[in-house]
Amino acid sequence: MSAEARSLVxxxxxxxxxxxxxxxxxxxxxxxxxxRWAIACYWPDPAPRLYWDEEYAARTRHGGIVAxxxxxxxxxxxxxxxxxxxxxxxxxxxxRSMAGGTRDLYGVPMRPGDVIRERARLADWDQRETRLxxxxxxxxxxxxxxxxxxxxxxxxxxxxxx
Amino acid sequence: MSQEEAMGGERAGVSLYFEDVAVGDELPVWRRETxxxxxxxxxxxxxxxxxxxxxxxxxxxxxxPQGAFGMGMMRFSYLHNLLRSWAGExxxxxxVGCRYRAVNQRGDVLGVTGRVxxxxxEGGDQLVDIALDILNxxxxxxxxxxxxxxxxxxxxxxxxxx
Numbered sequence: 147m148s149a150e151a152r153s154l155v156x157x158x159x160x161x162x163x164x165x166x167x168x169x170x171x172x173x174x175x176x177x178x179x180x181x182r183w184a185i186a187c188y189w190p191d192p193a194p195r196l197y198w199d200e201e202y203a204a205r206t207r208h209g210g211i212v213a214x215x216x217x218x219x220x221x222x223x224x225x226x227x228x229x230x231x232x233x234x235x236x237x238x239x240x241x242r243s244m245a246g247g248t249r250d251l252y253g254v255p256m257r258p259g260d261v262i263r264e265r266a267r268l269a270d271w272d273q274r275e276t277r278l279x280x281x282x283x284x285x286x287x288x289x290x291x292x293x294x295x296x297x298x299x300x301x302x303x304x305x306x307x308x
Numbered sequence: 309m310s311q312e313e314a315m316g317g318e319r320a321g322v323s324l325y326f327e328d329v330a331v332g333d334e335l336p337v338w339r340r341e342t343x344x345x346x347x348x349x350x351x352x353x354x355x356x357x358x359x360x361x362x363x364x365x366x367x368x369x370x371x372x373p374q375g376a377f378g379m380g381m382m383r384f385s386y387l388h389n390l391l392r393s394w395a396g397e398x399x400x401x402x403x404v405g406c407r408y409r410a411v412n413q414r415g416d417v418l419g420v421t422g423r424v425x426x427x428x429x430e431g432g433d434q435l436v437d438i439a440l441d442i443l444n445x446x447x448x449x450x451x452x453x454x455x456x457x458x459x460x461x462x463x464x465x466x467x468x469x470x
Contacts, residue, residue: 179353186349187385196397206397214392215401216385221355242370245380247453249405304407 151280154273154307158237162268167233172219172262179221180213180258187214212255215299219262219290233268234284238307246283246304253297261293269302278308323396326427326434326459335422335438338390342378343414350382378412383451387440390420391455398460406440406453417445422455433458 177198184197195202196212203211213219232243256262266288273282284305290298340346351357356379359366364375384406391401412418419442426437435458442451 183353186346186353187382187389189346189349194392194397208397214385214388216381216388216404218354221353245408247405247407248380248384249403251403252401302405 151273151275154238154241154280154282155271156237159234159268159271162233162237163270164267166265166267168227168264168266170220170227170264172260172264175213175217175219175256175258175260175262177211177258180211180217180256183217184214208255210257212257215252215255216250217256219256219260220264232284232305233266233286234305234307238282241282241307244306244308246306248304249302251300253299254292256292256298260298262290262298263292265289276308278306280308282307322398322460324394324399324459325462326436327462329424329427329436329459331424331426333424335390335394335424338386338393338420339417340386340420341415341417342382342412344376346382347376347378350379350385354379354381356381372411372413374413376414378414378416380408380412380451383408383412383418383442386418386420386442387451387453387455390422390440391438391457394422395457395459400458401455402435402458403456404440404453405455406451408450409452410444410448410450412450413444418450419443419445425454434461435459 181193181198184193188194196206196208197214198211200211235243266286269285269287271282271284273280275281284307286303286305288301288303292298347361351361360370360372361376361379367376384404387404387406388401391404395401420440421443422438422440424436425439428435428437435456438455438457440451440453440455441449444450
């Protein structure tokens, strides 16, 4: 492959660098969604009581049910946002996508009734030559805060486009 | 007599203290056989429906000859499961990150592993650095990663709980 491999970066992608592109509010987090998340993650083992037994959870230092830290508060929207599949998707027509990696920094846990505010941006990217050919590694940053404006988590996702 | 006194001065619910952790410690491996029964449950709670995770023909067209394969985010949850089962509910997971290096094939028996790489006290927190990975049944690394976990200190077990 020549050193002058074609750039996959489009002007549309370039114009989005660093801008907070998506802001949205979750539905209130439900105890039922927390329970089902925990069951799915631990299946076929039973889910830990902290995630579904209010009486037990009240006696822990959490003082009540909390969600597993990696819980997704933005599932099953009535109207699906195109950006759900990636802030870069429509800026990179024709490219395939693969999950590269995930990194979370955690603040306070989510609890039933919490409403999460999300904002997300494309942080940066670089292009490398891989066995897939010219390949873009795109890093996005998603920040979640709750209704008390406490930081819940910051997630960095690396998405691979080729 | 308080619950704490009944336990000889140790805090109720604490399964691991900072003082009991040393660099080089291996976390007990968290194992799971994976296939459509795990993947479909996770797809439902994470609202994550892609044909490559559901349909063999679609996955083969995406160059995975073995057929449908698992989602990276489920393995991200499994990394948390390892940390939660090791550190207990009194620990605070502060950071988890990973790369999706190899695909999770149907029937894989995944072993989620962790090794303590550092211990430090920072801003009054007792922090443990952990190297993570998820190995398949052939011992192949699929999900190298890292975590930072804050643990309670035995020296501070008489301090008021948050």
